[in-house]
Amino acid sequence: MTPRNRRNAPREDRADRGIPEATVARLPVYLRALTSLSERGIASASSEDLASSAGVNSAKLRKDLSYLGSYGTRGVGYDVEYLRYQIAREIGLTQDWPVVIVGIGNLGHALANYSGFASRGFRVVALVDTDPARVGERVGESTIAPYEDMAGIVRDHGVAIGVVATPAGAAQSVCDDLVAAGVTSILNFAPAVLSVPSGVDVRKVDLSIELQILAYHEQRKAHGGQARGRGRADERPLSEPLPEPLPEGLGEGLGERLGGLSVSEPATVPVEVETA
Amino acid sequence: MTPRNRRNAPREDRADRGIPEATVARLPVYLRALTSLSERGIASASSEDLASSAGVNSAKLRKDLSYLGSYGTRGVGYDVEYLRYQIAREIGLTQDWPVVIVGIGNLGHALANYSGFASRGFRVVALVDTDPARVGERVGESTIAPYEDMAGIVRDHGVAIGVVATPAGAAQSVCDDLVAAGVTSILNFAPAVLSVPSGVDVRKVDLSIELQILAYHEQRKAHGGQARGRGRADERPLSEPLPEPLPEGLGEGLGERLGGLSVSEPATVPVEVETA
DNA sequence: AGCTGTGAACGCATTCACAGCC
DNA sequence: GGCTGTGAATGCGTTCACAGCT
Numbered sequence: 001m002t003p004r005n006r007r008n009a010p011r012e013d014r015a016d017r018g019i020p021e022a023t024v025a026r027l028p029v030y031l032r033a034l035t036s037l038s039e040r041g042i043a044s045a046s047s048e049d050l051a052s053s054a055g056v057n058s059a060k061l062r063k064d065l066s067y068l069g070s071y072g073t074r075g076v077g078y079d080v081e082y083l084r085y086q087i088a089r090e091i092g093l094t095q096d097w098p099v100v101i102v103g104i105g106n107l108g109h110a111l112a113n114y115s116g117f118a119s120r121g122f123r124v125v126a127l128v129d130t131d132p133a134r135v136g137e138r139v140g141e142s143t144i145a146p147y148e149d150m151a152g153i154v155r156d157h158g159v160a161i162g163v164v165a166t167p168a169g170a171a172q173s174v175c176d177d178l179v180a181a182g183v184t185s186i187l188n189f190a191p192a193v194l195s196v197p198s199g200v201d202v203r204k205v206d207l208s209i210e211l212q213i214l215a216y217h218e219q220r221k222a223h224g225g226q227a228r229g230r231g232r233a234d235e236r237p238l239s240e241p242l243p244e245p246l247p248e249g250l251g252e253g254l255g256e257r258l259g260g261l262s263v264s265e266p267a268t269v270p271v272e273v274e275t276a
Numbered sequence: 277m278t279p280r281n282r283r284n285a286p287r288e289d290r291a292d293r294g295i296p297e298a299t300v301a302r303l304p305v306y307l308r309a310l311t312s313l314s315e316r317g318i319a320s321a322s323s324e325d326l327a328s329s330a331g332v333n334s335a336k337l338r339k340d341l342s343y344l345g346s347y348g349t350r351g352v353g354y355d356v357e358y359l360r361y362q363i364a365r366e367i368g369l370t371q372d373w374p375v376v377i378v379g380i381g382n383l384g385h386a387l388a389n390y391s392g393f394a395s396r397g398f399r400v401v402a403l404v405d406t407d408p409a410r411v412g413e414r415v416g417e418s419t420i421a422p423y424e425d426m427a428g429i430v431r432d433h434g435v436a437i438g439v440v441a442t443p444a445g446a447a448q449s450v451c452d453d454l455v456a457a458g459v460t461s462i463l464n465f466a467p468a469v470l471s472v473p474s475g476v477d478v479r480k481v482d483l484s485i486e487l488q489i490l491a492y493h494e495q496r497k498a499h500g501g502q503a504r505g506r507g508r509a510d511e512r513p514l515s516e517p518l519p520e521p522l523p524e525g526l527g528e529g530l531g532e533r534l535g536g537l538s539v540s541e542p543a544t545v546p547v548e549v550e551t552a
Numbered sequence: 553a554g555c556t557g558t559g560a561a562c563g564c565a566t567t568c569a570c571a572g573c574c
Numbered sequence: 575g576g577c578t579g580t581g582a583a584t585g586c587g588t589t590c591a592c593a594g595c596t
Contacts, residue, residue: 065556110385
């Protein structure tokens, strides 16, 4: 299946200490592209092929891959299966990652049913919610466990990655509990800035922010064309009395109900974090 | 409709033409921080206060805000309400953005019920799915409309932003239909690279990718120094013979079922896009 | 001849540090 | 004195273009 007959064994001379963050963020995209090519029965691909399949340009792709080692063949291209494995290994997908999901509202439900988990690589070992009425409920492959069991579950299964899908108000408190239990990577869906000790990674997924970014560009498209110095429709003097209050709920994100969590709302001061 | 020849010559009267993309991506975070401060009754805040509340450092925040104009007061700080309005206006949240959601699977459900939409600013005008069995079903505030109605809805409501929550296989086709109907901004939850004409923005939200990025860093923490700072359970040598094939479904993302869409799977070649 | 891998150039983002104003 | 706003310095990411291998 996958050739290991490369005399040119992966250079472990540690070119791989320090793959740029931007590259790391693209490796999963390349992996997906390779999987797609593989499924279509394509065994070999040039950087151009791969790049267009991944939606980047070929120079960037080659540069990115060069941080992993020399896995291509000059004059030929890349062996799809071989490269796929190398990237998967680099990312850490050749091992199993137990995951807990906290907060089984609408979003938590969607995540729990998400087939990308069900596959090997990431495995949902527990769903946790604070609402006693929900505990025991069956969602996807799992059953909702009480919040009190979370720390024990994390320890027992060696969970390193936690998913926070609670409302914003509960997120920091849940995050603190996860970290205390031993979780060192958090994927945050709540519209809140999480403060964590150094050594813990946080990534956030925020629908509201993405929509607002789109709105910003959209607004520009609409007003941009006319040779307008500054093109908002409503020209107003730069400083002016405050108008109507902003729409409520604007600060809310993808977070979902998490039953009656006693939100202690610790006055933790957020700290510059984001994938140290 | 683009009579702008003035490349980089125009006077810098208002610094607001050309806010860096990285700054744009943070404005929603600042907005949220300001909303939070406002709710706590805080009327004024320094760049330091704001920055810590938003999870960035103060130099970055000041620089970012400087692209919008001079909305602070030296020696004092920023007026929370005033700045909040200015940012909202800059993003385009003082106007209404009708949105359609395509693909009402688990994720689509969560999105439809998402309170961040219900608020003014973004308004869900339609949920669309291809499964006839689902059409008519009530989800959140709306009722699922047939896929055939999508183009009409987009035109009638002047929808500029579309949310794709379909499975990967359907995403490109849905995207094409949205664009043909007049949508110029797409938020993509499907694990697929979307190809769009220039002038259309695509942003993607991808759980699978975020998890993989976390896994990468997590793996590093474990293997880091042989001094084993804090160990994950299973240690493995970094390079080793190729093991069993990769987990299937690894390429799948957050996309959900979209009933029986006739996926034509056009052989569109993805193109460098991402918020041109 | 063709394609990868990579130094070098370039452009964008972040951080520094201080001038300018309250 | 304190805090904003911003040029200048630095660091990071992307693109170019070609040397080097098959």
